[in-house]
Amino acid sequence: MSTSSEANSQSALAYDHVGIRVSDRQEAITFYERLGFRETYRIPEGEANEMVTPAGVRINLIFNGAKIKDRKNLLLDEMIKRPGITHPAFIIQDIKEFQNWLFREGIEITEGPKNLGPRRIALFIRDPDGNVLEFNQLLSEETNHEAI
Secondary structure, eight states: OOOOOOOOSSOOOSOOEEEEEOSOHHHHHHHHHHTTOEEEEEEGGGTEEEEEOTTOOEEEEEOOOOOOTTOOOTTTTSSSOOSSOOOOEEEESOHHHHHHHHHHHTOOEEEEEEEOTTSEEEEEEEOTTOOEEEEEEEOOTTSOOOOO
16 A cells, blocks of 8 residues: 555546345345336346436445345444445435335335434435435525534
């Protein structure tokens, strides 16, 4: 590893996608389709696909996960907090409308909705494998919002 302090001239320009490991291809595709994603490409050699929303938000589902009975998330539900990416966070228009839709669809909200800092209201759900998904409604920067 270099100890140089030169800045990287090729820093990230945008965020392309997040990979989400799942254990059941069809169950996962069906779940993420309900959230507004549509499968656009299957990557046979990678046991994965690409899914995208009408707004262009992309995810890749990776179909080589082991089926675990209790849906425990190794990064979030265990006593020892291991390093790793814990969840993707998506922006939505209206958290209350989304909350009502989740309720009608029988999708459990595991946390929230709640203010997270001055710029967003968040709620969390889990997919069929226990992967955590965060959904945020962004708040006006001019408004002073207290954390709950």
